Amino acid sequence: MSDDARQTHAAPAPSGENGAPGGHGPRGPGWVPTWPATVGLVVTLVASVGFAVSFIRDASTQWLGGFLAAALLGIGLALAYWGRDLAGDEVISGPYPVPHEDAEGRAALGDALDQSVQVITRRHFLTKMLVFAGGVFVLSQVVLLGALGPRPKNSLRTTSWRAGSRLVTFDGVPVTRDTLAAGTFLVAFPEGHLDSADSQITLLRIGADPHFKTLAGRESWSPEGYVAYSRVCTHAGCPVAQYEDQAKVLVCPCHQSTFDLMNGAQPVAGPAGRPLPQLPLAIDAQGNLTAQSDFTVPVGPGFWDEG
């Protein structure tokens, strides 16, 4: 397989009587051993049987796949070797197809096309009607998209929280004023909506932590040191599930947006641009935690007409 051999056009493989590849004849120059291909094919034989047997005996993925891989590799190796070394190194050359860059050919093609187009466009009015009717037909098919789904209406702006909704845990157990000790948290839902993705909240009991900043207008939202934020990330909508006790931040596991719980859940690191909305809380006469209303701004990732 030297370079010299490749430049000779149609250099026949060392074959036939003097040094037949794979034959038992004299080993002339360029003689190529056949055993690698033989070994490959034997591997395929054995591995194919192994594959079938391991399938029947319900063997593990490793055995099954190992045999299948070996069977493929064996025959693949044999064929690649055959094509590269045993079949001989025939090198041929030929012309590339050339584009019709001659003016004559181009003119002929142009004429032919021109004539075809003229046959159609001669009828001016009909041509215009064809374009018009065809265009309207294509546009009319766009309405089919409407079958796919509804327009958003209010679903992106509202959640299942209503004035007086009781807070419940994952298991539906109501949250009372004694459920959390200061410095602890849990995940809560509006009663009756345990599966509501956009209503999930992180409920924290800040207690009397002096670092906690109550934002203007939210003085009545955190009774007895309870404060609740939407658990849907304002970046890409994942549940903001990681609570870091030391830093008092919530971190989103998807893109690591980090929200400061001591300061209105403002984003302090990562890609989120807006704080987690806060849910106004109240405590009812039975000592249950409830919502004063729905969130005052849309929860979750931003959208165009949210602003």
Added chain:
Amino acid sequence: MSEHRLKTSLGRAFGAAPTPARRAARWLDRNLGGSSILREELRHIFPDSWAFFLGEIALYCFIVLVATGIFLALFFHASQAVVIYHGSYHPLSGVPMSDAYSSVLDLSWNVRAGLLIRQVHHWAALVFVAALIIHLMRMFFTGAYRRPRRINWLIGLSLLLLVGFNGLMGYSLPDDLLSGTGLRIAFSITESIPFIGPTMATVLFGGDFPTTGIIARIYPVHIFLLPAAIAGLLGAHLGLLWLQRHTEFPGPGRDDRTMVGSPMVPQYALRTTGYFLLLAGVITAFGAWLQINPVWLYGPFRATDATTSAQPDWYMGWLEGAVRMFPGWDIQIGGFLLPAIFWPAVVLPGLIFTPLFLWPWLDSLALRDNRFVNVLQYPSQRPGRMAVGAGFFTFLTVLLVGGGDDVFASAFGWSLPVLLRALQILVIVLPPLVAALTYAIARRRSERWLVS
């Protein structure tokens, strides 16, 4: 001996002995005609270089994907109806989940060879995209995109987009926690598009996320619509390749009008069939021994569950990185909001792919060179192009690292915000630096090249 000679000459005169090949040729000619064209095409020339195997890897991955995909389709249920799991994977016994997820668990644990085929399918997809990207880079750095192969460059890039997107559809199907998280993010990205975003999101998903019909909707897209488009484009790609023939590297006897190589039959056909089987073997070995996407560990998708360190498949990593690294610049315009995620997830892919699509034309405009070529260039022959390519590749690599910033931070004990800031600086500073350095090195090499 003389008798033998007589026989052969007689054989030539009266139509050769009817070997199976001759019989086949006669049958083909009788029923289809054009045996002379066929004879010529058997000698179709294939230039010999490892570089031309890269595209073949991609093609063969597609074949493996179709074969394994058909097997998987026989067992997958594209339904989000809730079932209670009672299958062989005991840790999830009694857990409510979608029929789709349950069928993937059955496929992995109960169907014989099911897990193997599933893992081979996933690995083939990962290798497919990698092969497409390396193939694309080879085209770029050797100037194979020049006239007359611009259209095939466009087809190749479109294939990359479709294959990447279909990969995303594929790993969204099992309806495990990771796939649901990916869909959640896809919904948020769609929502962020100005004017049409919110409507587009609810129309495509069939309502506000999470919807109960999305798996059934993705399924025909993944197994029919996109594969048909990919197969069609592959056919066009190969058809053009066949008509225009391969490019070739410079060498004795080779120029823009003459090509040198092996004939298709038998040398090339044997070799490439061998390579196909070798590739299938390697991917099968991956599927046998390297676990991929163990969905049973993630659990079913529930909108209120979160995973730790959720990562997409590798070819979406640059996009993931961009989404993580872009600062939270939400913009309020009048009564409207332009969410920050719009820039890295919608605008950036456009900014990356538009110049790629236009590249063959930009290149010939910049060089005022519109010749019809068949001989490739060596990368360092064009220092400017090499610099652009290296800078571009660096940019994407930094983004890819950004896609795993939390993994790197915890593996090396770095502070995540510090790493994030460092990556934000690197993604801007590093590409021009690498480009300049590449230009200097390539320039020196090309000068030496011209001298010798």
